[in-house]
Amino acid sequence: MIHVKDLTKSYTDLRRGRFVALDGVTFDAFEGEIFGLLGPNGAGKTTALRILSTILRPTSGSASVNGYDVVTQSSAVRHQIGFVSTNTGVYDRMTAWEMVEYFGRLYGIERELLRERMDQLFARLKMQEFRDVLGAKLSTGMKQKVSIARALVHDPPVLIFDEPTTGLDVLVSRALLQTIAQLRENGKCIIFSTHIMREVEKLCDRVAIMNHGRILTAGKLDQLRSQHGEEDLEELFFRLIAPADDDGEPLEPTGHAAGAPGADTLVAPRPDLPDVDPAPSAARGGAES
């Protein structure tokens, strides 16, 4: 379904010079599974997912979705995916119904089929009561539901969720996670990024732990536990990302996503990446399935 190989993305940044947001990332994800990308803010998760959804172009390396190359066949890729992120906003001056309908029509779905599918979607996501409310008047949770309905309206084989629970209350995020779990039952290939360990434990079949643009380790949750001899995944996560962050440099607060669990202790990517790869064998490890 999704094949990512040696994906690298670098930006020019005045302060940091050539800043590598994504550094040779390789992974695969298959249908009927939820693949988690776990990492602190600035680990490169959003960059990777933006490349997969054809919004950004990689500096080097390749990625394909359902056999289509994200750079040279971007139009075909966009038909294969539904992309939800904190950055995919909802139009202020459109109602929930109009918004989903608009994107459905852009995907070229027939009017009859679209109506049918939207009725189902709105029922399933419990969006009936605010279907005619303008985007500007919707709460964060409602907006997120609209975004998910928008991503599902064309029934894509691949769904990409970039930190979808950010800013949601406990009830809404719980419902959201349940929805995502249901989608796996329908045979979708789902990529899910988060910085919250519990969400990964609850949802993901396989996970890649990222920091500073690299994958530190990847595999099934049980494999990771036994491989690193650590039962508590939260501890495992901290242990993996600690060596890279703990080499005497002063820590800078990230500034954004304050209030997210663990965000305060985590760091933004620093000017120079450490030369020593903390987990060389696992870093470039693809899926072991």
Next chain:
Amino acid sequence: MSWTNVKLVFFREVRDQLRDRRTLFMIFVLPVVLYPLLGLSFFQFAQFIHKHTIKALVLGAEGLPATPALIEDGHFAAAWFTEPDEPRLVELTLPEASPSDDGEAQAADSIPRSLEEAKRQVRAGTYDVLIYFPPDFSDRLVQSRAQIAGEAAKEGAPAPARAPPDLLAIPSPEVYYNSALEKSQLGYLRVLDVLVHWRAGVGRTNLEAGGLPPQAAEPFRVAKHDVADPGRGQSAVWAKVFPFLLLIWAMTGAFYPAIDLCAGEKERGTLETLLSSPAARVEIVGGKLCTVMLFSATTVLLNLLSMGITGMFVLSQLQHIGPPPLLAIVWLLIALIPISALFSALCLALAAFARSTKEGQYYLMPLLLITMPLVVIAILPGVELNLGNSLIPVTGVVLLLRTVLEGNYWQALPFVPPVVGVTLVGCLLAIRWAVDQFNTETVLFRESERLDLGLWLRNLLRDRDDTPSVSEAVFCGVLILVIWFFMSFALPAPTSFAEFAELALVTQLVVIATPALLMTVMLTRSPRKTLLLNRPAVLAVPAALLLATLLHPVVAALQLAVTRLYPVDSRIVEMLSGIFTERHPLWQLVLVFAVAPAIAEELAFRGFILSGFRRSGHKWRAIVLSSIFFGMTHGIFQQSLVAILLGIVIGYIAVQSGSILPGMLFHLVHNALRISLLHLSPEDLSRHPSLGWLVQSASGEGISYHPAVVVAGALGAAAILYWFHRQPYERTAEEILQDAIRHNSAAAAAA
């Protein structure tokens, strides 16, 4: 490209805009309210304009003759004004006593009596005008009349034999005004008018005194009649006003929606949603463009309508301007489509570049600054529609519209194709630019960074690539132009050949080669790749030499055609002919005007700048853009046009051969041939009859190639260019990527 998607985006954006109160206000409410309000304030304001009175101080008016009287009851006599209400508008101040000679005796009131004090007061603005009659002015005036009367009374010789009397010299009355104050200038003109009329009156009285009828001084009057049809006369006024207003409305009407549609979408975070949807970038831009066009056109129409309704009421008060003829409005509506398309595309591209709506608003001023001169050229008096003007974007449309509004349909007709063509090309380029903006990550996901010059410079030097970036190429081009601009002002204009040659060499070495070479060393890691310092294929060198030779007749013919279309300013021709008075050795000319440019210009334009533009991934765009910079350094517009075309050919050779050398040789040979052709005189031609099959001598236009030679050259050049086309050229990484994308989208479209 799917039209369904364009339509979908269009309908969504229109609905979105119609739900925005700000847009509704700007587009629909403002014009409807604005013009009645403007009309109202016009009437209010008009009262003020007419009530301005001029304060004039008159010194030395005491002894002025009673007939004809200049001043009656403390005012200028009504007889000296053209309009009946004007006497009220000049308020005179007349000091009681004549100024004393020592200038000290001043009355208790502050009325100045001495000339010096009065001048001071005019300078200070207390009085608008000072009229000073010198002490013996009145006496001389009276005496001269007596003299005339005396001469007339003399009896004796018959009139023709009588010598004209030697009249007394009368000193000039003086009018002082302050040109720094507008009111004072106005006062000066009014007072002057009165004095001139009065002088004529004095003259008539003198004639009467001399026994001649007053008509002798003014034997006839000139009667004026306007033969323009009433409609045409009015449309002449509208022909100047409408195009100007149309452009302003079309631009502002496009600007605000464009900002909301692009920068606003970035700001509200919906851009990423849209970009991950299946709508292609070109479809998104297409839909947005249609929306912006709709709002631009609606703004124009509503403004026109509202202004028309208000105007009907206001104009009924003004006798000399009638309402615009109906036909003028129809033409205006036709012109609306290309104009709003052009501005919509431009605004969209600018708006896509802006990070936020606030940043977007900043771009209105540069846009206006660029557009306004183009509009102003077209409405200047004396500027007429011709092929040259019609090829200038915006100016051509306005001129065409103006000509049509004036009723000269047949005169306008031949220029419709060039104007439409240029506007269409402009639209397409602007649309391309907008689509490119939507394809550029750095534009879409620009984040504001703190401006730190030191950091930025260090970053430039530290993170160098093999070849320069697109923006570095633009910077190099602009830098060359700016240095060149200032140098052409700083250095005196050349008057001799030696100075001209020196200037040309300095321009090549200092202005063109040095910045490019410095930037290559400082900003790139591989001077070899940047400046294309590669060994070309063996055949590329002779091919380039042959191409230059074959193409030269074609370029010379083209240059001639361009000069006929846009004649070179006679001052430039004079200056150049002043320099080339004598014949200089050919080798000197070749060295200065062929060898130096071939090396310097090639290094800059086909080296640094072309390599930078090629990083965009579009070979042809890189060639054309670098050629435009190349053309712009040629100073004289007529040369620039041809230089751009030549630049494209040389750029193509450089890309296809992967080396700068063939282009340099092409440039060298081309310039050398050009100099030789100029160097050739009709005497040479008669001395070497063998040249007769190649060139001909036409009177007035010097020596040119035979048309057959031009055609043969064009055919030969096409063959060689085809050979270059067949050469496997080395693509940049970006070009490989763009080719792959094109290939796949073509495959997808075919499937």
